[in-house]
Amino acid sequence: MFEQLTQLVQQFGQDDVVKNNAVPNEQNDAVMQEAGSSIFSSLQKMASEGEGIEKLAGLLQGNNAQNGSNPAVQEITQQLTGSLGEKFGLDSSTASGVAGSIIPKVLGGLVNKANDPNDSFQITDLIGAISGGGAQTSGIMDTISKYGTQFGLDQNADGKLDLSDAIAATQNKGGIGGFLGKLFGK
Structure with a gap:
C-alpha cells in the first residue's frame, strides 16, 4: 500500500x-x-x-x-x-x-x-495495510458493513453485508460490480 x-x-x-x-x-x-x-x-x-x-x-x-x-x-x-x-x-x-x-x-x-x-x-489491501490485519481489519470491515446496511445494500435483509448479499445482487442488480459499486459509491 x-x-x-x-x-x-x-x-x-x-x-x-x-x-x-x-x-x-x-x-x-x-x-x-x-x-x-x-x-x-x-x-x-x-x-x-x-x-x-x-x-x-x-x-x-x-x-x-x-x-x-x-x-x-x-x-x-x-x-x-x-x-x-x-x-x-x-x-x-x-x-x-x-x-x-x-x-x-x-x-x-x-x-x-x-x-x-x-x-x-x-x-481489503488498504484496510489490511493501515490496520495491521487481524481483528482491526474485521472491525473496519464490520463498520463498512454497518454503513452499507444503512444505504440499502443488505439484499437479504439479515442485518449484515456478506457473500449472500453479493450473490443476490449478481442475480438481480448488475452483478457483483453493481453491488460493490453501490457499496463504495460508484
Whole structure:
C-alpha cells in the first residue's frame, strides 16, 4: 500500500509541491515524503482508535476522501500542516495550502485505486495495510458493513453485508460490480 501511496503523492505533488514557489526546491522530495508518511500514520491511528474506525469507514465510501470538509480528511490535513511547519519551517499559510490541496487528491486517488476492479490493489489491501490485519481489519470491515446496511445494500435483509448479499445482487442488480459499486459509491 505504501508504494501506491508514494506514487500518488509524487503524481499530485508536482503541482502542489514542486511547482509551488513557496516550497524551497531543495525540500520538494522531503515534503512529499512527509505527506506520504503523514497520510499513512494518520490512517493507522484512525484504524487503531474506536471512533476513528467510523471516520475511516466513512472516508472509504463514495467520494468522501476527496471532500476537504470530511472529518477524516480534515484530521489528516491538520496533521500534515503541523508537520510541514515544524519540520520544514513552512509558514502556516503555505503548509495549510499544500496539505489542504494534496491530501484530498491523494486520498481520493488511493480510494479510487482500491475500488477499481482492474487494479490489483483492493480495498481489503488498504484496510489490511493501515490496520495491521487481524481483528482491526474485521472491525473496519464490520463498520463498512454497518454503513452499507444503512444505504440499502443488505439484499437479504439479515442485518449484515456478506457473500449472500453479493450473490443476490449478481442475480438481480448488475452483478457483483453493481453491488460493490453501490457499496463504495460508484
